[in-house]
Amino acid sequence: MQKLKWALLWLLPQRLVGLQVVVFLVIGLIVFTQPASAVTRFLNRSLMIYNSAPGATTKYVVTFTYNTVDTVGSIDMLFCNDPIPTDPCHAPAGLDVSHAVLADQSGETGFSLLNSATTTNHLVLTRTPTTANSIESQYVLTGIVNPTETLHSFAIRLSDYSSTDASGSLIDLGSVITQIETTVLTLQAQVPPMLIFCLNNVVDLGCDTTQGLSYTDMGVLDPNTTLTASSQMAIGTNASGGYVVTVNGTPMAAGTHVLTPPNKPTVSAPGNTQFGINLVANTEPKVGSDPDGDSTNAIAAPNYDIPNKFMYKDGDIVASAPNVSLMRRFTVSYIANTDPKLHAGVYTTTLTFICTGRF
Amino acid sequence: MVQYCLYLNVKMVREKDIMKRIVSYLGAAFAVLLLCINAVPVSADSAGLSITPRKNYTISPGQTVTDKLTVGNLNTSTDLNLTLKMIDFTFFDQSGTPKLMLADNAPTTTWSLKPFTTLPKTVTVPKGSTKTVNFTITIPKTQGAGSYYSAIEYAAGGNGSGGQVGLNASGVSLVFVSVPGIVHENMTLQKFGAYQSPDNGVTGSYVFIATKSEPRQLAFTLKNSGNVAENPAGSIVLKNMLGHKVTTINNINSGNSLALLGQSRLFLTCIKTTEKTEQLEGQPAKTTACANPGLMPGRYTANLDVFYGQNGNQTKEVTGTASFWYLPVWFIAAVIIIILLLAYLIYRVYRKLTGKGSNGLKFAGKRR
Numbered sequence: 001m002q003k004l005k006w007a008l009l010w011l012l013p014q015r016l017v018g019l020q021v022v023v024f025l026v027i028g029l030i031v032f033t034q035p036a037s038a039v040t041r042f043l044n045r046s047l048m049i050y051n052s053a054p055g056a057t058t059k060y061v062v063t064f065t066y067n068t069v070d071t072v073g074s075i076d077m078l079f080c081n082d083p084i085p086t087d088p089c090h091a092p093a094g095l096d097v098s099h100a101v102l103a104d105q106s107g108e109t110g111f112s113l114l115n116s117a118t119t120t121n122h123l124v125l126t127r128t129p130t131t132a133n134s135i136e137s138q139y140v141l142t143g144i145v146n147p148t149e150t151l152h153s154f155a156i157r158l159s160d161y162s163s164t165d166a167s168g169s170l171i172d173l174g175s176v177i178t179q180i181e182t183t184v185l186t187l188q189a190q191v192p193p194m195l196i197f198c199l200n201n202v203v204d205l206g207c208d209t210t211q212g213l214s215y216t217d218m219g220v221l222d223p224n225t226t227l228t229a230s231s232q233m234a235i236g237t238n239a240s241g242g243y244v245v246t247v248n249g250t251p252m253a254a255g256t257h258v259l260t261p262p263n264k265p266t267v268s269a270p271g272n273t274q275f276g277i278n279l280v281a282n283t284e285p286k287v288g289s290d291p292d293g294d295s296t297n298a299i300a301a302p303n304y305d306i307p308n309k310f311m312y313k314d315g316d317i318v319a320s321a322p323n324v325s326l327m328r329r330f331t332v333s334y335i336a337n338t339d340p341k342l343h344a345g346v347y348t349t350t351l352t353f354i355c356t357g358r359f
Numbered sequence: 360m361v362q363y364c365l366y367l368n369v370k371m372v373r374e375k376d377i378m379k380r381i382v383s384y385l386g387a388a389f390a391v392l393l394l395c396i397n398a399v400p401v402s403a404d405s406a407g408l409s410i411t412p413r414k415n416y417t418i419s420p421g422q423t424v425t426d427k428l429t430v431g432n433l434n435t436s437t438d439l440n441l442t443l444k445m446i447d448f449t450f451f452d453q454s455g456t457p458k459l460m461l462a463d464n465a466p467t468t469t470w471s472l473k474p475f476t477t478l479p480k481t482v483t484v485p486k487g488s489t490k491t492v493n494f495t496i497t498i499p500k501t502q503g504a505g506s507y508y509s510a511i512e513y514a515a516g517g518n519g520s521g522g523q524v525g526l527n528a529s530g531v532s533l534v535f536v537s538v539p540g541i542v543h544e545n546m547t548l549q550k551f552g553a554y555q556s557p558d559n560g561v562t563g564s565y566v567f568i569a570t571k572s573e574p575r576q577l578a579f580t581l582k583n584s585g586n587v588a589e590n591p592a593g594s595i596v597l598k599n600m601l602g603h604k605v606t607t608i609n610n611i612n613s614g615n616s617l618a619l620l621g622q623s624r625l626f627l628t629c630i631k632t633t634e635k636t637e638q639l640e641g642q643p644a645k646t647t648a649c650a651n652p653g654l655m656p657g658r659y660t661a662n663l664d665v666f667y668g669q670n671g672n673q674t675k676e677v678t679g680t681a682s683f684w685y686l687p688v689w690f691i692a693a694v695i696i697i698i699l700l701l702a703y704l705i706y707r708v709y710r711k712l713t714g715k716g717s718n719g720l721k722f723a724g725k726r727r
Contacts, residue, residue: 048671198407199528238644357412358455
């Protein structure tokens with residue numbers, strides 16, 4: 001008995017290791033095992049809308065190839081914003097299929113519309129259950145009123161069944177997707193996207209007023225002093241893509257002599273040739289302000305939002321918003337430094353701030 | 360015109376040639392004086408404009424579409440003089456930022472709308488009002504199906520001229536035309552996973568193990584190798600390590616973002632979104648932000664299902680699975696403490712059972 005106890009104790013660390021291995025295996029099974037799922041999809045699915053204008057009454061042609069050879073008695077067509085079969089279906093705004101007519105069919109044929117199942121976004125094609133072969137089939141539906149929403153795509157969720165009323169277990173499924181697009185935007189119900197942009201010496205947050213003279217005398221460029229100036233711009237958009245602002249133009253130059261800008265954020269260094277900008281409040285030198293306004297999703301670009309560090313590169317993004325952004329004001333600070341050997345002359349440039357919507 | 364002049368009079372520092380320095384000083388000062396005198400009167404133009412950021416059209420070969428661009432002058436005291444120009448663009452990076460081809464000698468792209476578009480060169484918008492500008496796009500009968508896009512630049516005022524740094528403001532509308540027909544569509548999934556961004560998606564990166572904070576966004580990168588700009592739609596299902604569904608994100612492309620020709624496009628979506636309708640210049644603006652999704656520490660699996668396809672073309676599907684860990688520092692610290700406590704406990708038990716404890720007790724069997 002004592003020998004057994006001794007043996008057990010002698011094995012104690014090994015037993016712990018074994019226990020750990022078992023625990024890790026169990027955890028591994030829980031963590032890494034993925035639930036298996038198998039879904040058979042219709043093949044070569046497509047949707048052709050003959051007139052893709054919003055709200056138009058037009059013809060839809062749904063094409064697909066049956067993947068599973070089985071007895072098919074019905075095809076379910078559910079019109080939703082989202083193509084995923086398992087997601088809740090939200091009917092596309094303005095869509096109406098309740099007056100649809102099955103005008104033509106090819107491939108697997110013999111279908112008619114099941115009127116009792118028809119709603120504004122739901123159709124069921126029914127026939128006497130027959131074996132469907134794996135062939136391309138086409139169904140032409142006329143009298144469908146297009147959605148009026150042009151900003152998002154919409155889908156028809158397709159599935160087929162052995163039953164005649166789209167009940168029971170489905171055989172194949174799959175979605176076709178498309179988008180209503182405008183030839184000319186005439187819908188008044190939609191809020192038109194707009195991009196607001198103003199730039200001046202001083203602007204107010206709403207761009208209603210802008211102030212400022214056309215120049216600021218920065219004084220005499222001196223190796224011991226940093227010359228500074230600032231301007232402001234305010235931007236806002238209700239477009240879901242947001243916006244970007246780029247700065248474009250060559251650095252300040254007098255002929256071939258250039259105030260070479262730092263290509264990375266750099267502190268202002270009097271005595272060195274520098275031309276740079278940033279979009280935040282600085283203390284060395286004291287110039288500029290932090291962005292203000294309600295929408296904090298609109299920010300200065302990372303290289304231009306470091307206090308007391310300046311750079312300039314033609315074409316750089318200096319500010320952006322990833323999505324809808326209320327009015328936000330940015331103050332652009334400019335610095336110019338020179339070294340004692342800078343070639344004499346009047347140094348000039350033209351900077352163009354371009355505000356663009358995103359795609 | 361916005362002109363904001365910075366006059367730089369460079370001090371000459373060379374000790375030698377004093378006369379030359381004096382002459383240079385006088386010359387520069389004279390130039391500055393002239394420029395100041397010339398610059399002041401041209402400061403009256405407005406530089407506050409409102410435009411439509413994006414236009415989408417479907418135009419068949421041989422069809423002409425005439426539409427109106429609405430341009431607003433926000434300034435109530437001065438008129439807005441704009442120069443209109445078509446410019447081509449491509450993508451800047453993986454985001455939806457357009458890279459404008461501003462050079463006068465920039466080559467026309469194969470997807471350019473410039474040859475098909477008629478646009479007035481200038482427009483003046485009276486103070487505090489809006490003006491509509493007609494423009495026309497004609498797609499030739501022989502034009503192949505696909506996507507065509509360019510941008511309309513509205514340049515406010517003119518360039519600054521000599522002796523100054525002039526500042527100009529420009530707004531840009533992006534114009535996309537889809538020419539229907541059979542197109543080549545091919546999107547491949549390059550990356551998919553959790554995404555962390557400190558600024559709601561402006562910057563950020565994919566993350567596999569999140570330790571600082573729980574990921575608020577999921578992202579996927581699709582490479583568009585077709586000849587048409589794609590606007591994918593679909594959903595993401597997020598599950599925890601026990602296989603339970605945490606959430607389903609139904610609209611993974613809520614911004615209606617496009618993948619341009621040849622672009623690897625990053626699509627971002629919030630795991631949990633907060634929405635608020637506010638006002639922007641009297642118009643409703645639905646602002647969104649990614650909220651804290653309330654994830655517990657652990658491993659998460661996301662399943663992506665993306666559909667894309669042009670009208671009349673096959674609907675294609677891209678699927679993907681990704682996983683990520685959310686292991687906050689406090690959780691890691693807690694686990695380490697628990698492991699240490701367990702190790703210490705086991706050590707104490709072991710010591711006690713083997714009689715090697717600090718109290719000097721010996722195992723009875725050994726004493727024998």
